[in-house]
Amino acid sequence: MSLWRFASTGYQVYAFEPNPEIKAGLIKNCQKRPNVHIDGRAVTEISGEERDLYTGAGEGTSTLSPFYDVHTPTDRVRTVTLEDFCNEQSISEIGFLKVDAEGFDLPVLKSLPWDRIEPFAVSAEYQNLVSVRLGYSFDDLCMFMTDRGYQVLVSEWYSFGDEELKVPTWRRFDRYPCQLADKWSWGNIICVREEEEFERLFAAAKMAEKFISGLEDPNLKPFLSEMTLARRAATIQEQVELIGVYMGN
Template identity: 30%
Template sequence: MIKIIFTQIIKTLNKVYIKLFGIQSLFKLFDQISTNNKFNPLVGYYKNIGILNSGNIYQTGESFFIEKIVNRYLSKNNLVFFDVGANIGDYSLFLNQIYPQAQIHAFEPNPNAFKKLSEKTKIVKNIIANNYGLGEEKKQIKLYSYKKMKNTQLGTCKKDILNNLFDVKDQIISHKINIQTLDYYCNERKIEKIDLLKIDVEGYELAVLKGAKKILPKTRIIQFEFNEYNIFYKIFLKDFYDLLYPQFQLFRLDLKRLIPLGGYQTINEIFKFQNIIAINQPKYD
């Protein structure tokens, strides 16, 4: 009986809405509801397995990772950290706070973000800020970002990402940026190992790793982001497995834990915000 009454109420509301605003407006309303995370039953499930925990380093679990996990696997002597896609420097500064003796190499090609990164890290002697990106080969490419929005620090090499995910077609600007490889950078500076390699470059993560094939065996921990941006690059989680596994064991970062992913499984191909942690098994002290 309750179900019948509820159904009748919905039908009546639909008729009233259509009469006032039209059928197309109703379809648009349903579309907005269906795509709103608040009404999506998958959101709660995802959050329980370390997905969609976006935000600052406390909301993503990165503070736990840096303080507890990194500390567990690394000695505190001669630490070398790489922050690729450093944005305005929050991650690098937190690393410096927890590991003040570590050498930190930060990379940010977006000129708007790099300006803030430089300002925030200029008095920190052990943070080296580089105004270019890392990738599979040395080249110059276009980086797309917002024109007049608070997220102006966001930058991506795929214009379609901004067009499709952010709906800012009339606000997109581009910058020409330089790309270098991680192997070249390490060779030039005689860097023989990396303790932590963090990569957050809006879908360009695999290219960074492909330009680091020589230094990867001497890298202890990798953190990289995997999300819907990878769809536009046609990159799957399997591509990362092919490059890293089994030398690196892969985990998904949750707020207070690492979730083992084990060997490759198609069920883990979830194109939503998540941080993947790859830990090198052989010790190279």
């Protein structure tokens, strides 16, 4: 988790977690990290609303808009925009903005005051299966960032609908504009502003891609479980994200 990496190096970390159980765990684990601030509100485009929080599809899938049959409303949460939160905390600069809002990633990004705060690096999740119900697509998310002067790296994972896959499975890196290998896939976009910085990021991503592909070697794969492969891929993706951030420091 990026939170721990940045917290351990002294960054001021502001995290949002509206799921009460997960929030309680974060607060407990961060007791000795005064530079980590956990907020229980849900980030959307409108502050001050009371919304249903749907859970039940596994840890990390809490959402304001149900997309699995097992999602049920379990709590009421208050909303806040990034603009209002930044005003509350007197935040005028963001080094890394990471968004993983279960379909609400574009609304979260829209809530930032881009006219005065431009993060050095941004990571957000895309998943058309969820976001199209909310009125936007993978391309809409990417173009929102390119319209603000960012270069976009795409990290694509295989669709959850592939019955042969038992665990999340990484697929490839590419630079936007690009076509997804599967429009129902999911993944992340990693965004930086300067062309030179993006080229360095893209080169690092392609090196990581070769390493991940090496894990699929028939001679090696029998010794690695599917879950191990998934975790290795997720760790490498996170490292690529961090390369994008640290280039600016």
